[in-house]
Amino acid sequence: MKQFFNPITNFYHKLSFWAKILILIVILLIVVVTFKKNDKKQEGYQQNDVFEFKSGTDIYDDFYSSIYDQLVFSNIKDNYEIGKIIEKTQPTSESIILDVGCGTGHHVAALEAQHIPAVGIDISSSMIKQAKEYYPDYNFVQGDVLKAMQFRANSFTHILCMYFTLYYFPDKLTFFKNCMYWLKSGGALVIHVVDRDMFDPVIPPANPLLLLSGQRYADKRITESKVTFDDFIYKSNFDLPEGSDTAKFIEKFTNRKTGKPFRRNEHVLYMESEDRILTLAREVGFIMQGEIDMIKSGYEYQKLFILVKPS
Structure with a gap:
C-alpha cells in the first residue's frame, strides 16, 4: 500500500502551491456534490414512505410545486398566450398587470421580458416560493382573490386568469366583482375558458x-x-x-x-358552461371585447376571452 501511495505523494509535493490549492478545491467540490445527491435521494424516499391524500389548496404544497412545471408547463402555449394578449389589449410600460393563479411565475416573467410591469398572485405559499426562486427580481404575492380587500380599487390595467384557474372558484360572481373593483376604467380581464365536453x-x-x-x-x-x-x-x-x-x-x-x-x-x-360564465361576467358590468382561440398553440377547444370594464 505504501508503494502505491509513494508516487502520488511525490507528485503532489512537486506541484506548485496554487496547483495544490486547485486539487484540494476539486476534491472538496466532489465531496459536496456527492453529499447533496445522497441527501436528495434520502429526502425523496422519506417523502414517499407515507401515503398522502391531498385536496383543495392542500394539493399545492412544496412537493407538488416542485414538479408542477414537469406536469403542465408549455413554453409554446405561454408564448402564444402572452403574444396574443399583448397584440389584442396593447399594454405598455405604464400598464400594471395582475396574473391570478400565477403558479411558478412564467406569465409574469414573459410580460416583464417585454417591459410590461406585472404582479403574480397565488393562494399557495409553496407556489409563490417556487416562483420567487425562478424569478427573484419579479413581484409575487400570496393571497386570496375571492377577498375584495386583497387589493385597492383601480389598481390594475389588466387582470389575467389563465390555465384553468377560473374553474377552481365555486363563486365566480364574487371573482368577477373583485376584478371589476380592482381594474381601472377601461381595463381588461382575460379569462381562460374551455369547452368542458x-x-x-x-x-x-x-x-x-x-x-x-x-x-x-x-x-x-x-x-x-x-x-x-x-x-x-x-x-x-x-x-x-x-x-x-x-x-x-x-x-x-x-x-x-x-x-x-x-x-x-x-x-x-x-365547470359551468361557457355561456353561463360569460353571463356572470356581464352581470357585474363587463363588456365582451374579443376572444383568442388557443388551437394554434395546440390547445383545441380552449379560448381566452377579453372582457373590459367600461370607461
Missing part, C-alpha cells in the same frame, strides 16, 4: 403528438394520462359526470423504485 384533459408530457391532440384520432374521449418520471410514475384522470357542472381531476403518484403509491390529489373543478 371537448377539450383535451391529457397533460402535455403524456401527449406524444405535441401540437396535435390525440383526441382527433380516438373513437372515445381520452381522459387518462400516464407519464414515467425519474423517481415516480404519474397517472391522472379527468371525470365530468353527464349533466354536472362539477368535474374531478384525480392524480396518483407511485414510487418508481418500490412500486408503492405515495400520493393522491383530488382537484375539484367548477
Whole structure:
C-alpha cells in the first residue's frame, strides 16, 4: 500500500502551491456534490414512505410545486398566450398587470421580458416560493382573490386568469366583482375558458403528438394520462359526470423504485358552461371585447376571452 501511495505523494509535493490549492478545491467540490445527491435521494424516499391524500389548496404544497412545471408547463402555449394578449389589449410600460393563479411565475416573467410591469398572485405559499426562486427580481404575492380587500380599487390595467384557474372558484360572481373593483376604467380581464365536453384533459408530457391532440384520432374521449418520471410514475384522470357542472381531476403518484403509491390529489373543478360564465361576467358590468382561440398553440377547444370594464 505504501508503494502505491509513494508516487502520488511525490507528485503532489512537486506541484506548485496554487496547483495544490486547485486539487484540494476539486476534491472538496466532489465531496459536496456527492453529499447533496445522497441527501436528495434520502429526502425523496422519506417523502414517499407515507401515503398522502391531498385536496383543495392542500394539493399545492412544496412537493407538488416542485414538479408542477414537469406536469403542465408549455413554453409554446405561454408564448402564444402572452403574444396574443399583448397584440389584442396593447399594454405598455405604464400598464400594471395582475396574473391570478400565477403558479411558478412564467406569465409574469414573459410580460416583464417585454417591459410590461406585472404582479403574480397565488393562494399557495409553496407556489409563490417556487416562483420567487425562478424569478427573484419579479413581484409575487400570496393571497386570496375571492377577498375584495386583497387589493385597492383601480389598481390594475389588466387582470389575467389563465390555465384553468377560473374553474377552481365555486363563486365566480364574487371573482368577477373583485376584478371589476380592482381594474381601472377601461381595463381588461382575460379569462381562460374551455369547452368542458371537448377539450383535451391529457397533460402535455403524456401527449406524444405535441401540437396535435390525440383526441382527433380516438373513437372515445381520452381522459387518462400516464407519464414515467425519474423517481415516480404519474397517472391522472379527468371525470365530468353527464349533466354536472362539477368535474374531478384525480392524480396518483407511485414510487418508481418500490412500486408503492405515495400520493393522491383530488382537484375539484367548477365547470359551468361557457355561456353561463360569460353571463356572470356581464352581470357585474363587463363588456365582451374579443376572444383568442388557443388551437394554434395546440390547445383545441380552449379560448381566452377579453372582457373590459367600461370607461
